[in-house]
Amino acid sequence: MPKSDSFFIRATTAVGNDNTYRQESIDLGAYVDALGKSVLRIHNIAVAFTDSTGRSAELDGSDAAAAAQFQLLTQTAADIVLASNKSVISSGMINCARVKSGNGVADSTSESFDNLPQLWTNGYLVAVDTIYLGGAATDTFYEAVSVTVTMECTVETMSQAAAMALALSQQ
Numbered sequence: 001m002p003k004s005d006s007f008f009i010r011a012t013t014a015v016g017n018d019n020t021y022r023q024e025s026i027d028l029g030a031y032v033d034a035l036g037k038s039v040l041r042i043h044n045i046a047v048a049f050t051d052s053t054g055r056s057a058e059l060d061g062s063d064a065a066a067a068a069q070f071q072l073l074t075q076t077a078a079d080i081v082l083a084s085n086k087s088v089i090s091s092g093m094i095n096c097a098r099v100k101s102g103n104g105v106a107d108s109t110s111e112s113f114d115n116l117p118q119l120w121t122n123g124y125l126v127a128v129d130t131i132y133l134g135g136a137a138t139d140t141f142y143e144a145v146s147v148t149v150t151m152e153c154t155v156e157t158m159s160q161a162a163a164m165a166l167a168l169s170q171q
Contacts (some may be wrong), residue, residue, distance in 0.1 A: 005154070012148040013133045014052065016066060017141035021079045023134025032124065032129045035168040037157045042089065043123040044152040045072070045116050049094050051143050058142040061102040068137035069093035070147040074128050074170035079137060083115050087170065089124050089131065090149070091115045103142040125156075129165035
């Protein structure tokens with residue numbers, strides 16, 4: 001399969017701080033055309049959980065812990081799905097703790113990116129023209145949380161039958 005040079009796709013979704021799932025669509029129509037035999041290979045994904053300006057989201061000083069999670073999917077979803085769902089490209093979460101009194105940034109943060117394309121030998125092939133970045137954050141964040149993904153990608157060609165079969169399996 002011929003490959004293009006790698007390029008980056010970036011997307012941000014404001015997931016808030018009220019335990020509500022939110023998602024945004026990412027248009028891949030410029031890269032993916034299953035009938036035209038063009039598919040997208042995601043090689044790596046970098047994920048950032050921040051406030052709306054890119055800084056560390058503050059925790060509510062009255063609570064000691066907060067959590068936020070994200071998922072990148074080939075299908076729209078109403079809420080977080082299990083990593084075993086066929087539409088999952090990538091998923092993960094952060095857990096934060098603040099021991100000081102008052103609102104402020106976390107004293108400690110742990111992350112669990114349980115499903116990333118770079119964990120696979122050849123990344124992750126996508127044959128649908130729209131993917132979805134969604135997530136949720138607990139109400140123990142003092143301010144709204146945003147999740148940003150930066151994806152390193154290439155465009156590849158495959159047979160029309162293989163591209164259509166992949167696209168159908170991801171819908």
